[in-house]
Amino acid sequence: MINLDRENQHIAILGAGLAGSLLALLLRNEGFKVSVYEKRIDPRETKIPEGKSINLALSHRGIRALEHANAFTPLKDHLIPMNGRMMHDHDGKLTFLSYGTEGQFINSVSRNELNLNLINQAEKSGVSFHFGYKCERVNLEKTEFVVSNNGKYYTHNTDVVFGADGAFSALRKSMLPQDRFDYQQMYIGHGYKELAMPPRNGDFAMEPNYLHIWPRGNFMLIALPNPDKTFTCTLFLGFEGEESWENLTDDKSVLDFFHGNFPDMTSKIPDLLEQFHRNPTSSLITVRCQPWHHKRCMLIGDAAHAIVPFYGQGMNAAFEDCRLFVEMGKEMNFDWDRLLQTFSGTRKKDADAIADLALRNFIEMRDQVADSSFLERKTVDARLHEKFANDWIPMYSMVTFSDIPYHLALKKGLEQEKALIDAQQNNYLSNLEKIKRSLAG
Amino acid sequence: MINLDRENQHIAILGAGLAGSLLALLLRNEGFKVSVYEKRIDPRETKIPEGKSINLALSHRGIRALEHANAFTPLKDHLIPMNGRMMHDHDGKLTFLSYGTEGQFINSVSRNELNLNLINQAEKSGVSFHFGYKCERVNLEKTEFVVSNNGKYYTHNTDVVFGADGAFSALRKSMLPQDRFDYQQMYIGHGYKELAMPPRNGDFAMEPNYLHIWPRGNFMLIALPNPDKTFTCTLFLGFEGEESWENLTDDKSVLDFFHGNFPDMTSKIPDLLEQFHRNPTSSLITVRCQPWHHKRCMLIGDAAHAIVPFYGQGMNAAFEDCRLFVEMGKEMNFDWDRLLQTFSGTRKKDADAIADLALRNFIEMRDQVADSSFLERKTVDARLHEKFANDWIPMYSMVTFSDIPYHLALKKGLEQEKALIDAQQNNYLSNLEKIKRSLAG
Incomplete structure (x- = not known):
């Protein structure tokens, strides 16, 4: 009708x-x-x-x-599907951080x-x-x-x-x-550039079901899988400062930067220099x-x-x-x-x-995910959710896997984060009940 | 040359x-x-x-x-010259608050x-x-x-x-x-309207050497003198809410509002209603x-x-x-x-x-200047300046009577304000040395 x-x-x-x-x-x-x-x-x-x-x-x-x-x-x-973050350290050593509980994932x-x-x-x-x-x-x-x-x-x-x-x-x-x-x-002080990582021997050059991150403090590189078995890699870097776009001026500085910071990724992109020069550097608003x-x-x-x-x-x-x-x-x-x-x-x-x-x-991705005390809190955050279900939902899960209005997810997430940091500082992270009490109090 | x-x-x-x-x-x-x-x-x-x-x-x-x-x-x-603020309460009672030390004034x-x-x-x-x-x-x-x-x-x-x-x-x-x-x-939630107060018997209708303020909490009226012996009065009022422009719709509501809030000023503007309707209400950005x-x-x-x-x-x-x-x-x-x-x-x-x-x-002018604990801090603020000269300059004086860069005036002024509030809460406002120590500490 x-x-x-x-x-x-x-x-x-x-x-x-x-x-x-x-x-x-x-x-x-x-x-x-x-x-x-x-x-x-x-x-x-x-x-x-x-x-x-x-x-x-x-x-x-x-x-x-x-x-x-x-x-x-x-x-x-x-x-x-991407089940979580896969962090790459300078030596190519991998650390996995799940996005949610079993069966929860985001989609590239x-x-x-x-x-x-x-x-x-x-x-x-x-x-x-x-x-x-x-x-x-x-x-x-x-x-x-x-x-x-x-x-x-x-x-x-x-x-x-x-x-x-x-x-x-x-x-x-x-x-x-x-x-x-x-x-x-409002623009942030970082810009980004994309680089394509081709397939290797007809398959993905890295594990496909993750969002790969190379956290390096003030900058980072990430990679997301594509259906054609490529990865789209994105470098986020400051416009000014010691490690910045303004200092990546010639082939040598670019190659030194990539080999020095992301050796395991750099080896997988044969035409990195060509792509670096061809692709634009864009700002973030x-x-x-x-x-x-x-x-x-x-x-x-x-x-x-x-x-x-x-x-x-x-x-x-x-x-x-x-x-x-x-x-x-x-x-x-x-x-x-x-x-x-x-x-x-x-x-x-x-x-x-x-x-x-x-x-x-951005700060969490480029910096905190490489920090052991942050990862400890993330682990407890997940265990609290297992134990208390809807009474404790990690902020990332509220934002990504629920319909909870963003402003409530932020408010509740910050309260939980504060409780976790307090608990960590008081050395009772192993006792989950105390965290719940500290949050209630 | x-x-x-x-x-x-x-x-x-x-x-x-x-x-x-x-x-x-x-x-x-x-x-x-x-x-x-x-x-x-x-x-x-x-x-x-x-x-x-x-x-x-x-x-x-x-x-x-x-x-x-x-x-x-x-x-x-x-x-x-305007030597300070002259506050008018509901009964027309006046309170004077100097802008600075003897001989310091601002100019209309x-x-x-x-x-x-x-x-x-x-x-x-x-x-x-x-x-x-x-x-x-x-x-x-x-x-x-x-x-x-x-x-x-x-x-x-x-x-x-x-x-x-x-x-x-x-x-x-x-x-x-x-x-x-x-x-x-960014606009604030208040708008303003100007009203001219004519001379009375050939002279200013109020004392000329002051910035007159009618502080009323969430709104206020001010008046500045002009060389032709008029005052320019400006009403600052919220766009929405109980006491707001949207509720001043007809002659009765306007007159009730002015007579109720600013009786001593209202009586001095015979054509207030005409001016109110004729003059625009403007926003503040x-x-x-x-x-x-x-x-x-x-x-x-x-x-x-x-x-x-x-x-x-x-x-x-x-x-x-x-x-x-x-x-x-x-x-x-x-x-x-x-x-x-x-x-x-x-x-x-x-x-x-x-x-x-x-x-x-804005908050200070429309609200705090009618508050006795604020006025007490202002008094001590001025006495500290008398006693310690350039080591303690009230924020208003740094902004208005000096070349100190605004960002330093703000920073130092906030530190002093905090010290004064702390001192007030600890009941030792009479002891100026203690305030200096609390600031240094």
């Missing part, structure tokens, strides 16, 4: 990336007329260049949102593969996609926007406009001069703003809250945005004015929390 | 406000060719509308910068008067002003900018471009999409960003660091920017690339500190 009222409501979405294509599918499933405008050309007609985007880790929140859109099943074959997935899949599903369900159309400006008061294509300009007027157009959102740019619009863009809406225009996903990639939650948070928005929409019978205001007001604190968590996790 | 090398260097300044006109004068005094572009029409040919800008308090840092430009003497007649001054004076002096010294020219965009790489006037566009290319164009700077807008440009705009420069383009004053007005330091900080910049320029022989980078790198922490101080001072 077609809901004619909804079919007559026209929703425009700026951006056909991950958030935009999933949101389009979800809103189309609710019966709305949905049009998506994307400045890039159709990804189905082009090849994504190498080294332009770090790998993605799909986990519970993202999967739940995809399932909500009936979009998960066709994706299953493209996922590679290609951004491009996932995006193509969602675009195809959304298009099949009746969403109209317009590739090569760049949003030039949005008139927030009129829910009206101008897109350009091949030097021509087109004005569209719809019932609602979503900005799912990423960290450098055009919709957000139109919101910036609005009175009382709070905005922050955190974006916060509020409110996310103005009249009938609404930011969602990275456009509202871009975060650094270290918790593997950017895409998962964006997908969860879409699910929560549509669920709230159903509850409010898509009373747009109330819905946009309420969603922006309630979701913002979770976006802030995952932004903070992602910044914190 | 004309320095031909400098005369051949063309400096463009965007904005003929307070920072722009003083910077123009200072740089012209150094021998450079200086052109100023201002989007508004010449303030000498128009009348500034009422209720558009809160009064300004000129103090040591601003005066020192004006003196550096030989621009202070002609201004002296336009200043009204009209923004418009000051601005006109600086423009005239700069023009006389050879600066060329272009009013009605709006900066549309800046090409940072080429030090090139486009201004529009009456629908026509003009491109200019200069050796250096300064953005002294205020909190909503056009130059900063061009910097925003730059990689690794950190930016934050804090802007932080870094770096302040890109190539040969540089932000200065509010464009680099807009702050809320509660410490009376916005203009003083902008003027100090100009003095410090030119002094650093002389030391570096105006080696622009090094100068811009060094100034941005060193001054930023002081801008952050005064932004924090200004936000803190």
